[in-house]
Amino acid sequence: MLLLRPPGVYRVQGDTSLLRRVLRQRGRRGELTGRSVLDVASGTGALGIEALRAGAASLTAIDLSRRSVAASWFNSRLHGIPAVVLRGDLFAPVASHRFDLVLANPPYVPSDASSLPRYRMARCWDAGPDGRALLDRICAGAPAVLNEDGVLLLVQSVLADEQATLDRFEAAGLAAEVLVRTRIPFGPVLRSRAGALRGRGLIAPGQTEEELVVIEARHG
Structure with a gap:
């Protein structure tokens, strides 16, 4: 898929590709036909x-980054999709x-700082520090933006504690499960932080791969 990516915008990586595969599978089964997407x-x-x-x-797309908003708007038009793109x-x-x-x-990578870069x-x-600054907020806010038969699909690393995500969704009143897992080699960010992550017990000695999961949540 051809996509414009200005400097400062997250590029398509293994996590994006994993969730895209799930979407394609559901599309082939007709599960996305006529659905409204956020x-x-x-x-x-x-x-x-x-x-x-x-x-x-x-399609409605939201990002806090002005460059990401511009990229989402441009790329949707490039593919003939009249998306509503919002900053927030x-x-x-x-x-x-x-x-x-x-x-x-x-974002879900554990970092040293408690404040998030802007x-x-x-x-x-x-x-x-635990990689959950955005994940926890998504879990808490999801029920308010899901239709009664709606579905949320989220991708994250197990470094940010997949069980915590499942538990948070349950606490918010949603039924959640892991749909798929895959392992990918560490990218530049995790390679640069491997020592610190080992010191905190988040990765094992010699570990050079991370596990990604796609989690589905829906009203129970």
Whole structure:
């Protein structure tokens, strides 16, 4: 898929590709036909565009980064999709709306700082000491933006504690499960932090791969 990616916008990587495969599978089964989609922390817009290509009917994309908003808008038009693209903090711009499908590939890499970067490339992946600064907020806010038969699909690393995500969704009143897992080699960010992550017990000695999971959540 051809996508514009300005400097400072998260590029399509293994996590994005994993969730795109799930969307394509559902599209082949006709599960996305006619669905309204919300792509939160949209980056280049790759996930929302994939959902529309797989049969969904409408797309709203949200990102806090102005460059990501511009990229999502441009890429949706490049692929013939009249997406509504909004700038804002997670679900805030659509607080009064509900969707059939919510997609999320948020920052989830554990970082040393408790505050999140706003104007550096690290904002694309840094998510606080436990990697859950955005994940926990998505879990808590998801029920308010999901239709009664709606589904949320989220991709994250197990370094950010997949069980915590499942538990948070359950606490918010959603039924959640892991749909798929895969292992990928460490990218530049994790390679640079391997020593610190080993020191905190988040990765094993000699570990050079991380495990990614796609989690589905829906009203129980």
